[in-house]
Amino acid sequence: MNDLLFQKIKEYVKLQEGDIELLNNYFQCKQILKGDFLFKEGDAVNYAIFVKSGLFRTYVVDEQGTEHIMQFAFPGWWTGDLGSFISGETTKFFVEALENSEALTISKKSWDELLDKAPFYLDYHRKLLERGLVATQNRLLEAYSTDATKKYLHLIESFPDILQRVPLYMIASYLGMSRETLSRVRSQLTTEK
Amino acid sequence: MNDLLFQKIKEYVKLQEGDIELLNNYFQCKQILKGDFLFKEGDAVNYAIFVKSGLFRTYVVDEQGTEHIMQFAFPGWWTGDLGSFISGETTKFFVEALENSEALTISKKSWDELLDKAPFYLDYHRKLLERGLVATQNRLLEAYSTDATKKYLHLIESFPDILQRVPLYMIASYLGMSRETLSRVRSQLTTEK
DNA sequence: CGGTCTCTTGACGGAGTTCAAAGCTAGTGG
DNA sequence: CCACTAGCTTTGAACTCCGTCAAGAGACCG
Numbered sequence: 001m002n003d004l005l006f007q008k009i010k011e012y013v014k015l016q017e018g019d020i021e022l023l024n025n026y027f028q029c030k031q032i033l034k035g036d037f038l039f040k041e042g043d044a045v046n047y048a049i050f051v052k053s054g055l056f057r058t059y060v061v062d063e064q065g066t067e068h069i070m071q072f073a074f075p076g077w078w079t080g081d082l083g084s085f086i087s088g089e090t091t092k093f094f095v096e097a098l099e100n101s102e103a104l105t106i107s108k109k110s111w112d113e114l115l116d117k118a119p120f121y122l123d124y125h126r127k128l129l130e131r132g133l134v135a136t137q138n139r140l141l142e143a144y145s146t147d148a149t150k151k152y153l154h155l156i157e158s159f160p161d162i163l164q165r166v167p168l169y170m171i172a173s174y175l176g177m178s179r180e181t182l183s184r185v186r187s188q189l190t191t192e193k
Numbered sequence: 194m195n196d197l198l199f200q201k202i203k204e205y206v207k208l209q210e211g212d213i214e215l216l217n218n219y220f221q222c223k224q225i226l227k228g229d230f231l232f233k234e235g236d237a238v239n240y241a242i243f244v245k246s247g248l249f250r251t252y253v254v255d256e257q258g259t260e261h262i263m264q265f266a267f268p269g270w271w272t273g274d275l276g277s278f279i280s281g282e283t284t285k286f287f288v289e290a291l292e293n294s295e296a297l298t299i300s301k302k303s304w305d306e307l308l309d310k311a312p313f314y315l316d317y318h319r320k321l322l323e324r325g326l327v328a329t330q331n332r333l334l335e336a337y338s339t340d341a342t343k344k345y346l347h348l349i350e351s352f353p354d355i356l357q358r359v360p361l362y363m364i365a366s367y368l369g370m371s372r373e374t375l376s377r378v379r380s381q382l383t384t385e386k
Numbered sequence: 387c388g389g390t391c392t393c394t395t396g397a398c399g400g401a402g403t404t405c406a407a408a409g410c411t412a413g414t415g416g
Numbered sequence: 417c418c419a420c421t422a423g424c425t426t427t428g429a430a431c432t433c434c435g436t437c438a439a440g441a442g443a444c445c446g
Contacts, residue, residue: 062338070334083327122315129322134276136329141263143336144369145255148402167424176337181402183426341434360392371435376394387446394441403432410425416418 002027005050005104008076012127013120023121026114027104038080038095038103045084045091046108051077054101055165058093059173069174072098072159072166078128098166143176149185151175195220198243198297201269205320206313216314219307220297231273231288231296238277238284239301244268247294248358251286252366262367265291265352265359271321291359336369342378344368 005027006020029052032038038056039045049056056073058081070093073079084091085108106114115122142151152175156163162171172182198220199213222245225231231249232238242249244266251264251272263286266272277284278301299307308315335344345368349356355364365375 060334060338066338068334068338070330082323083330086323086327122319126315126319126322129319129326130275130279133322133326133329134279136326136333137263137276140329140333140336141253141261143333145253145259145261169424178403179425180404180427184402187426362392372393373395373436374434377434380394390443390445392441392443395439397437399434399436401432401434403430405430406428408425408427411423412421413423414419414421416420 002029002052002104004052004076009120009124012124015120019118019120022118023114026110027106030103030105032097032101032103034097034100036097038097039091040094041092042090043084044088045081045093046088047080047105048078048085048108048111049073049080049095050104050106051075051079052102052104054097054099054103056095056097056101056103057166057170058095060092060094067173068176069170072162072174074159098170148175148177148181149189151177152182152185153189195222195245195297197245197269202313202317205317208313212311212313215311216307219303220299223296223298225290225294225296227290227293229290231290232284233287234285235283236277237281238274238286239281240273240298241271241278241301241304242266242273242288243297243299244270244272245295245297247290247292247296249288249290249294249296250359250363251288253285253287260366261369262363265355265367267352291363341368341370341374342382344370345375345378346382 002024005023006015009015009023027050032054038049041061051073053075055075056079057069058071058073058079059067059069061067071079073095079095081091081093081095083089084093088108115125142154146154152171155171155175168182168186169179172179175182177185195217198216199208202208202216220243225247231242234254246268248268249266249272250262251266251274252260252262254260264272266288272288274284274286274288276282277286281301308318335347339347345364348364348368361375361379362372365372368375370378
């Protein structure tokens with residue numbers, strides 16, 4: 001029932017007898033319809049979110065009212081707002097379901113208890129953080145050193161099915177460019193080949 | 194002798210009797226002269242680096258030969274290349290001392306041993322990763338949503354003494370703009386006020 | 387002093403944004 | 417089965433910010 005989570009954890013650490021039962025006690029399953037929000041700006045996000053099925057986007061709205069998509073979260077990924085989760089402060093992010101989705105949630109209190117009780121979970125979390133930090137650093141580097149066309153090509157290489165699941169204007173926002181620019185990038189790529 | 198490290202760790206976790214002695218066994222101190230490198234692109238960086246004194250910069254050189262500074266590391270900060278450290282692959286970064294500096298280093302092997310033996314260190318490392326990830330996400334958001342002037346103002350607010358220690362062209366690189374743009378931003382700020 | 391490194395200033399060009407309009411697509415209801 | 421609407425995408429034209437190139441001015445150091 002929470003198979004995907006177990007499978008993901010097993011990619012990082014070894015599980016012992018009983019670990020899976022232990023985990024089951026800590027997570028709650030939630031259904032979210034397309035277009036609905038897990039949370040919005042101003043909420044205190046005192047829980048973590050694991051995507052079981054479907055798809056989510058995390059974005060902020062800046063002072064000019066422009067949306068900036070920070071993350072797409074596919075099944076097997078974590079999403080939410082780490083900053084709000086660890087500090088207790090309110091979030092500036094929105095997390096919206098782009099498809100009918102299922103998510104596992106775990107409260108901050110349960111989370112801390114789990115880290116305390118289950119060394120394997122601590123280890124899993126640490127490795128996840130390490131990889132997450134490296135990935136974010138790489139994205140930052142890409143933002144500074146790469147032009148629009150290369151960013152787009154890199155994205156569809158990394159997530160080949162994203163074009164089938166996400167409208168282009170959201171992809172543009174994720175890549176830090178306007179919809180019009182992405183449109184022109186794409187038309188140039190098709191005519192050139 | 195490794196006081197700064199202990200002090201920093203204490204900001205995150207409680208230390209017990211004997212913890213400090215334990216730590217002392219794992220770290221080596223290194224002197225680096227201004228202009229010298231801790232490592233360069235192509236090296237396998239199988240150690241972590243804690244800045245004891247001085248100042249370092251981490252940068253990459255892209256295909257066009259342009260430098261992009263990813264981090265300035267002040268005393269009390271960690272630097273290096275987390276990606277290379279955890280994966281064992283070679284790095285694409287350069288880490289150069291901008292002043293005569295001292296750094297504590299710890300090999301990957303010692304690091305793993307320390308995480309294994311010292312729960313407080315595991316906890317410290319985890320909290321550091323969490324904060325590092327949040328900080329990098331915020332920088333990414335800033336890169337996408339903020340213009341040159343605001344980025345500069347935010348930087349000098351966050352690190353007031355950076356102007357005394359780092360040449361402007363490096364600050365420009367860190368902020369993802371050309372030296373000329375930074376120069377114009379600064380002259381505009383002084384004439385406007 | 388002369389040379390190297392750093393910073394500034396001006397002119398020009400280019401990548402990407404903004405604004406506006408029109409085309410496309412899919413879902414809805416008659 | 418078609419008409420209508422709403423959301424998404426494309427296209428064009430003008431503009432803007434920033435990068436590039438080039439020249440010169442300080443500043444620091446042997």
